[in-house]
Amino acid sequence: MEKKKLYIGGNWVEANDYYDLRSPFSQEVVAQVPLADKNHVEEAIRAASENTGIIKNMPAHERADILLRVSTLLEENMEEAARILTLENAKPIKAARLEIGRTAQTYRFAAEEAKQLYGETIPMDAAKGAEDKFGFTIREPLGVIAAITPFNFPFNLAAHKLGPAIAAGNSIVLKPASQTPLSAFYIAELFERAGLPKGVLNVVTGSGGVIGDLLVTDDRVKMVTFTGSLEVGKRVKELAGLKRVTLELGSNAPVIIDNVKDLDRAVTKCVQGSFAYSGQICISVQRIYVHEDIFDTFLEKFSRGAQSLVIGDPEDESTDISALIHQKEITRVKTWIEEAENKGATKILGGELYNNTTITPTILTNVPSDSSLCTLEAFAPIVYVNKFNNINAAIKEANNSQFGLQAGIFTDSIQTALKAVRELESGGINVNDVPTFRVDHMPYGGVKNSGIGKEGIKYSTEEMTEVKFVSFTS
Numbered sequence: 001m002e003k004k005k006l007y008i009g010g011n012w013v014e015a016n017d018y019y020d021l022r023s024p025f026s027q028e029v030v031a032q033v034p035l036a037d038k039n040h041v042e043e044a045i046r047a048a049s050e051n052t053g054i055i056k057n058m059p060a061h062e063r064a065d066i067l068l069r070v071s072t073l074l075e076e077n078m079e080e081a082a083r084i085l086t087l088e089n090a091k092p093i094k095a096a097r098l099e100i101g102r103t104a105q106t107y108r109f110a111a112e113e114a115k116q117l118y119g120e121t122i123p124m125d126a127a128k129g130a131e132d133k134f135g136f137t138i139r140e141p142l143g144v145i146a147a148i149t150p151f152n153f154p155f156n157l158a159a160h161k162l163g164p165a166i167a168a169g170n171s172i173v174l175k176p177a178s179q180t181p182l183s184a185f186y187i188a189e190l191f192e193r194a195g196l197p198k199g200v201l202n203v204v205t206g207s208g209g210v211i212g213d214l215l216v217t218d219d220r221v222k223m224v225t226f227t228g229s230l231e232v233g234k235r236v237k238e239l240a241g242l243k244r245v246t247l248e249l250g251s252n253a254p255v256i257i258d259n260v261k262d263l264d265r266a267v268t269k270c271v272q273g274s275f276a277y278s279g280q281i282c283i284s285v286q287r288i289y290v291h292e293d294i295f296d297t298f299l300e301k302f303s304r305g306a307q308s309l310v311i312g313d314p315e316d317e318s319t320d321i322s323a324l325i326h327q328k329e330i331t332r333v334k335t336w337i338e339e340a341e342n343k344g345a346t347k348i349l350g351g352e353l354y355n356n357t358t359i360t361p362t363i364l365t366n367v368p369s370d371s372s373l374c375t376l377e378a379f380a381p382i383v384y385v386n387k388f389n390n391i392n393a394a395i396k397e398a399n400n401s402q403f404g405l406q407a408g409i410f411t412d413s414i415q416t417a418l419k420a421v422r423e424l425e426s427g428g429i430n431v432n433d434v435p436t437f438r439v440d441h442m443p444y445g446g447v448k449n450s451g452i453g454k455e456g457i458k459y460s461t462e463e464m465t466e467v468k469f470v471s472f473t474s
């Protein structure tokens, strides 16, 4: 079994303490992972801080080349990277390969963005008294960025932070989720091979509470880019003071199914959007509102689709659904199902334990709006399907949430689509698709309690820069 090391200042460093990393599916110990202490975090910040100049002053084409090399290395080592992912977070292997492919593309987008950090000219003579001036802006890196990532897309969500940070000329301290440190070490190795100067990227692993607080409160850190839960996001925001903060948080994404002709398309996409990676996706479909005229047919087809999913070992090629990240999530989900049923909901499918590590795809209906399944984020293979009789009611229900990350609507009416686009309270609206659809260059980020700021490579690269204004007097 491998004993991993921290990556600080371009060196692989042993820690004083380690923890056992267990596969969520087999529960076997798969690696020993260093628990960074206060001194390690201090060293990592110092290394990042001392090397801000080297990455800031590196020409954009060289930064782009490094990012491109990482992308190519990932493509060349797709299978190895996918196996690491499957081992640490139980993502079924076929989905793991998709994530690695996406991650390679994300770094490619970042390489392109490194060369497109434009400023603008300001028409100074628009102001009386400034006729003799010529004004323009340049974008400068912020310096040290702390990147804190969750367990569910450990390669691609780290890429959404490392890619733009390096594209913009920043140095980084990365703190991955405790359950998914292997992907972070792996990507650090690829950056090393790709020629990233020492100290520009540092990886510290261990307790989020300890490392997170140290990173978030350190004055040398100029920005915290955080993806994770609402609870931790709130804490990060409270502690960050005047630092720039990006928060990519959770949701309980809704989709509205109007009285559409092509119901099968909506059903197929809803099955995928509700149960992919066991629902552990921030834009997983959790709430489905279906027009009364097609409700029964939808429910029947949707249940059949969910039943056809293969539950099993994440390393099996046929597996669609595997273990939840921690067993405690099963207890929580079971409690939520019981609570909804006690309040009048009907269970249509699932809710059974599998291998002691997951719960079978679960569908409920008539779920009341005050149940946890309506108000909180499930992050599990559980979804409800409720009926509506007019679009205003459906939009109202969809908006009845503390979250607003992405929403979807299937409709054959352009008027209904545009009404939904205008009225749904959400960072992104997918018309004729599930909220779960995302590609990595589009702007992405929530409203309400789903977060602050936008990711999507162009947008996060800009957020990781400071606009400097220059005025020339002739």
Ligand code: NAP
Binding pocket: 148, 149, 150, 151, 152, 153, 157, 175, 176, 177, 178, 179, 206, 207, 208, 209, 210, 211, 212, 213, 216, 227, 228, 229, 230, 232, 233, 235, 236, 247, 248, 249, 250, 251, 281, 282, 283, 377, 379, 405, 450, 451
């Ligand atoms: P989490 O428990 O909030 O953890 C996220 C990260 O924060 C981990 O690295 C964690 O470290 C760290 N952390 C824990 N306590 C901290 C503290 N006090 N200060 C700073 N960092 C701390 O989330 P998760 O369970 O890994 O991921 C699931 C959540 O992420 C869901 O809510 C999901 O919706 C959200 N998510 C959002 C997006 C998006 O783009 N909007 C994408 C993916 C996931 P430890 O693991 O060591 O505790």
